[in-house]
Amino acid sequence: MTMKTILVTGGMGYIGSHTVVELIEKKYNVIIVDNLCNSNDKVLERINTITGVTPQFYRVDCCDKTGFEEVFKMNKIDAVIHFAGLKAVGESVAKPLMYYENNLISTLYLIELMEKYGVNNLVFSSSATVYGDPISVPIYEDFDLHVTNPYGRTKLMIEDMLRDYAKVHPEFNIALLRYFNPIGAHPSGLMGEDPNGIPNNLMPYITQVAIGKREFLGVFGNDYDTPDGTGVRDYIHVCDLAMGHVLALNKLFTDSGLVTYNLGSGKGTSVMELHDAMEKACGFKIPYKIMPRRAGDIATCYAAPDKAFKEIGFKTKFTIEDMCRDSWNWQKKNPNGYKG
Ligand code: NAD
Numbered sequence: 001m002t003m004k005t006i007l008v009t010g011g012m013g014y015i016g017s018h019t020v021v022e023l024i025e026k027k028y029n030v031i032i033v034d035n036l037c038n039s040n041d042k043v044l045e046r047i048n049t050i051t052g053v054t055p056q057f058y059r060v061d062c063c064d065k066t067g068f069e070e071v072f073k074m075n076k077i078d079a080v081i082h083f084a085g086l087k088a089v090g091e092s093v094a095k096p097l098m099y100y101e102n103n104l105i106s107t108l109y110l111i112e113l114m115e116k117y118g119v120n121n122l123v124f125s126s127s128a129t130v131y132g133d134p135i136s137v138p139i140y141e142d143f144d145l146h147v148t149n150p151y152g153r154t155k156l157m158i159e160d161m162l163r164d165y166a167k168v169h170p171e172f173n174i175a176l177l178r179y180f181n182p183i184g185a186h187p188s189g190l191m192g193e194d195p196n197g198i199p200n201n202l203m204p205y206i207t208q209v210a211i212g213k214r215e216f217l218g219v220f221g222n223d224y225d226t227p228d229g230t231g232v233r234d235y236i237h238v239c240d241l242a243m244g245h246v247l248a249l250n251k252l253f254t255d256s257g258l259v260t261y262n263l264g265s266g267k268g269t270s271v272m273e274l275h276d277a278m279e280k281a282c283g284f285k286i287p288y289k290i291m292p293r294r295a296g297d298i299a300t301c302y303a304a305p306d307k308a309f310k311e312i313g314f315k316t317k318f319t320i321e322d323m324c325r326d327s328w329n330w331q332k333k334n335p336n337g338y339k340g
């Protein structure tokens with residue numbers, strides 16, 4: 001059987017790089033397109049150290065249609081996993097046009113090129129953010145969709161665009177994957193999350209406090225309607241998430257149409273529970289202070305992952321303890337991320 005070729009946009013980023021490793025291990029041929037606006041070219045060496053394979057890499061902006069088209073001209077592509085996008089909620093509020101331009105135009109060009117070059121299989125990185133503040137938990141895929149910030153709106157607009165497109169292109173297979181909160185790192189400690197500047201998300205903030213880069217963790221509110229008053233989220237190990245992409249691809253290669261799956265563990269963990277689990281993983285105290293709530297946050301968010309289990313066999317393997325161990329291992333071995 002000939003190897004299938006998967007184009008991974010944003011493949012140098014946090015989730016993309018882990019998915020590339022998983023794809024290579026499952027014997028796919030991988031091509032990466034990334035403009036490195038939020039990643040580092042060292043990722044390529046790390047992928048090689050883990051897998052023994054260096055995927056073909058194009059430093060191309062998906063919004064540069066001519067440059068992007070070259071990749072399609074030069075390669076026979078079987079499917080695309082589209083991770084490329086900007087993802088910081090706060091930045092999207094401050095710079096909405098930058099988010100609309102980057103996330104929407106890149107996806108629009110991608111679909112046009114896929115159509116032109118007859119590539120009919122797409123996995124798209126959506127987000128639990130499309131559920132807004134859900135009426136109840138766990139969250140099912142058929143819940144109403146509400147977004148509260150420009151980043152989330154780009155995800156919902158892209159989902160809508162793809163649903164419209166799929167209606168008139170029955171030959172086009174799409175998996176919309178709604179990720180919950182990815183954390184953790186490759187167990188080797190060679191790849192992980194490497195945020196620029198002050199981390200927006202909880203886990204990279206905690207690891208930076210643990211490594212001594214930040215003084216304390218600010219816990220954003222302890223008066224939510226949750227068991228300990230702090231926000232509850234569905235954390236998923238990035239390697240489990242990577243595996244979910246390979247399962248979704250297999251579905252596209254054997255079935256047709258558009259599918260939507262939650263990728264989460266189905267379990268809620270509070271900020272304080274995650275903090276305490278990180279203290280255990282590190283073996284020392286991690287200072288924290290209770291702060292006011294962060295604007296736009298919700299109390300509780302976790303997935304019903306039943307549909308993904310039933311239809312593609314998706315089941316998370318890693319526990320919160322594993323996620324903390326691997327995040328800390330990555331941070332310890334790479335105090336400055338990929339920057340040396
Ligand atoms: P990331 O920033 O680490 O990776 C995104 C990659 O895309 C980066 O390497 C960046 O350089 C690249 N990129 C951005 N715009 C580009 C463009 N126009 N052309 C080419 N490359 C471009 O982010 P991540 O955490 O790996 O997220 C991947 C995807 O998953 C994103 O679409 C994000 O919105 C989505 N997502 C992430 C989370 C999360 O918490 N990390 C949750 C839900 C959904």
Ligand code: WQD
Nearest residue numbers: 089127129181200201202205218219220231233271294297
């Ligand atoms: C988790 C919990 C915070 C930082 C975001 C995006 C979402 C998706 C995943 C892309 C909350 C609390 C956080 C800190 C804290 N990304 N917290 N101190 O907000 O659930 O989701 O990332 O699609 O769209 O919104 O994740 O990690 O920022 O926060 O107390 O320094 O940790 O209040 O309860 P969130 P997060």
